Amino acid sequence: MFGLLKKDKGARVFVISIDGVPYSFMREHIDKGLFPNFKRFLDRGDFKRMNSVQPTISSVAWSSYMTGKNPAKHNIFGFVDQKPGTHDIFIPTAVNMSSDTIWEIMSRAGKRVFVMNVPVTYPPRPVNGIMIGCFLCTQIEKIASPPAVAAELKKMGYKIDADAWIARQDLDKFLDEVNIALEKRVQAMYHFMDKEDWDFFQTHIMETDRMNHFFWEHMEHDDPKYAKAFFKFYQRVDEVLGEVEEKLGEDVEFIVLSDHGFCTIKKEVYLNNYLAEAGVLKFNDERPQSLNDMHPESLGYSLIPGRVFVNLQGREPSGSVPPEKYETARETLTDVLLNLREKDSGEPIIREVLRREDVYEGENLEAAADLIAVPNDGFDLKGNVNKSVFGEKGPLVGMHTFEDSLLYIRNRTLVKKDNEFWVGDLAPTILKMMGLPVPGDMDGVALV
The missing domain is CATH 3.40.720.10 (Alkaline Phosphatase, subunit A)
Structure with a gap:
């Protein structure tokens, strides 16, 4: 043809x-x-x-x-x-x-x-x-x-x-x-x-x-x-x-x-564990295996690397945030993310938090994360739920x-x-x- x-x-x-x-x-x-x-x-x-x-x-x-x-x-x-x-x-x-x-x-x-x-x-x-x-x-x-x-x-x-x-x-x-x-x-x-x-x-x-x-x-x-x-x-x-x-x-x-x-990676950062420590992400189990163990009272969660979703009613499997509280939830999650610091030096982990509509435009916007957490160089954001907040790097020593x-x-x-x-x-x-x-x-x- x-x-x-x-x-x-x-x-x-x-x-x-x-x-x-x-x-x-x-x-x-x-x-x-x-x-x-x-x-x-x-x-x-x-x-x-x-x-x-x-x-x-x-x-x-x-x-x-x-x-x-x-x-x-x-x-x-x-x-x-x-x-x-x-x-x-x-x-x-x-x-x-x-x-x-x-x-x-x-x-x-x-x-x-x-x-x-x-x-x-x-x-x-x-x-x-x-x-x-x-x-x-x-x-x-x-x-x-x-x-x-x-x-x-x-x-x-x-x-x-x-x-x-x-x-x-x-x-x-x-x-x-x-x-x-x-x-x-x-x-x-x-x-x-x-x-x-x-x-x-x-x-x-x-x-x-x-x-x-x-x-x-x-x-x-x-x-x-x-x-x-x-x-x-x-x-x-x-x-x-x-x-x-x-x-x-x-x-x-x-x-x-x-x-x-x-x-070079300085530290691996397990964002979901930080959100849990901050009280905005909750799990049904003390040792969660995946986001399927998320409790409905959660405000939001993260997918690798630094994509953050509001736990929105009607969209998420256990969504609890009503649409009228969406912006408030994003503001709260943004504040929580910007407060994340490296445990020893106190160095900020997150450089900025972007709203999806500020970086994306198009027919698939609703599929995008609600927020994007942009790390400072060296902090590799992960999405696992069964780790401590900070992890030492393994064989993987470089990040984008x-x-x-x-x-x-x-x-x-x-x-x-x-x-x-x-x-x-x-x-x-x-x-x-x-x-x-x-x-x-x-x-x-x-x-x-």
Whole structure:
């Protein structure tokens, strides 16, 4: 169907997305001479710091990237969510996304696309070209559209994702796992670059995020065992970026971006346990196992990371807050959250509390959390209900930050009136580069 449509005029676009790589980290180490290929890029393109999304979760950020919209329009609000009217948890996938993606828009315009490994692309939606899903898929046989592509991937030993559970037992083995996953991703990228005809091509490197989660603190503290391995991995990523850029002709638009920044975790913070200690969340059991054990007298509760819901009548399974008390409940919960302090230093945990209507707009607004608690860097907000308020970090030593994602576009000057670049700006930017109209309901703006 897609192939019968006539192509519009416009540039071809190649995107490498490097998950969770901070602008500040790249800028610092480019200046130190560690990443020579990226340093070369800066002489012929524009390099900007970008904002992510709230909450700062890859599933949410990449959904905004691929749709150009805020979560209340694309309907992905977190890595986990609740089935309506229950506290039953599920993981949102492409099935739950309620907006068109840029590659579906391209496909309808007759453009041929190749997309590999971008979060929330599983199950793969049909496109004019090839769609290879992401870590949400556990069986390689089901990862691609058309399905025959999966057999090619399996034959070359493609890895869907590095197995993070290995890191919880053996960091040395996990280093090998991440490096192998990266090389298999790169192998597949070159295979399809050479084999396929494409107008838009995107490869997503998830391994950077995996490295950062488990080795960021080791890098920052110059750990003699792991810092060198961390930078060796990143130098390989820089090498791949350089190889790809040289392989592409000057007539191809070349984009590198990430979806959020990173910092070292100071403490894990179990928000529901704090709300319980503060008296606004109550349980039927002294040792609750989940939010299904919540008592009707509760004012509110939290889902990871920092999404706070009023226990509203008519919406929640044991809702007790009448609609006319909704705003009062939000104000009380906001005050409680802002009073949360680190137990030893007294440092505030929560930087700000956002109301959903102040950050979201769209037809799915009612599905959003009522409040979003934004932590100060280093405080990793959790949703478990059977922990103490503060927990020491485990193998996971790095967490996401909002203001520090990166964007590079070759041979372009990037302009935005308020200079607040946002990951959702890429969808209209890419469509404009390709000579395609930008839908009027996109929240992002073209930067070129």
